[in-house]
Amino acid sequence: MTALPRFTRRLSEAEHNRLLDRLQTHFSPQSGTWHALWLNGLKLGRLNETWLERVRQDWPERSENRADGLYLHSENWLAMGDSLQHMAQGWSRLGFLGGWRNEKFDVEDAAGKPLFALERAAFRPLGLMSHAVHINGLTLHNGEWMFWIGRRSPYKAVDPNKLDNLVGGGIASGESVREAMMREGGEEAGLDISLLHNLACQNQRLSVRPVARGLHNELLHIFDVVLPSEIRPENQDGEVAEFTLMNPTELTAAMCDGLMMNDAMLATLDAFSRYGLLDEGHGLSKWLADTRRPA
Secondary structure (H helix, E strand, C coil): CCCCCCCCCCCCHHHHHHHHHHHHHHCCCCCCCCEEEEECCEEEEEECHHHHHHHHHHCCCCEEEECCEEEECCCCHHHHHHHHHHHHHHHHHHCCCCCCCCCEEEEECCCCCEEEEEEHHHHHHHCCCEEEEEEEEEEEECCEEEEEEEEECCCCCCCCCCEECCEEEECCCCCCHHHHHHHHHHHHHCCCHHHHCCCCCCEEEEEEEEECCEEEEEEEEEEEEECCCCCCCCCCCCCEEEEEEECHHHHHHHHHCCCECHHHHHHHHHHHHHCCCCCCCCHHHHHHHCCECCC
16 A cells, blocks of 8 residues: 655745745736626626627627626527637637637536536636646655656647646546546556546645736646656656656745746645645635635
């Protein structure tokens, strides 16, 4: 049986303070003006001023401007998805929307029921919630518990060369959380199914922050895997340049210096919290508590 990670040193007060400062600086959805986006009566997205005007101008069906946001109407959810997809394709052709992937994510209601599928590049402009899986990889190395950290390929369109978790990726339309975790574990780190099939989701955290394309609004489904010391992750899909072992001190410094992707930092701090590296009474832990999705 693989031993569970045990860390003997809690982060210092200075490390706590630096991490909290970085989180408060980069996860700040309150900055700027945001307008609620209502789709067929459900509040599902948020628009900044630029995208609000663009949607108002280009939406092909009925819409209403109300005090509490912009309402878009269609005959049903299938029609809603088709109209949004068509609108986003127009933006892409005109050069307003970059990063087109020809991959779709599901738009869900508050209960998690899929309503329709939409090109993933359109989620940030519309402020729609996407879903992603992240796997913290831990191993015992020379008597010290360490994290396997990936460095993203320099050819990635988003955050090239940034540090990432062992595994991280979006959940495709029609794919379950577990299916995505297993797929990404194999593609990004070459992990055998025997290392993944018993993993349980440890936490769900909501990552919300302004980005160049609009609003990043994503629910992170966080897993941990403890790898035997003889196992080394190997990327299979060209999205990871290398994997490196880092202890909590090194990893904290990298996060504070902005070397790690924001969502990966959130997933890493989730593990830090669960393994006793954080002071529960510090403002950092209180900030993290606000990102946790209730079970």
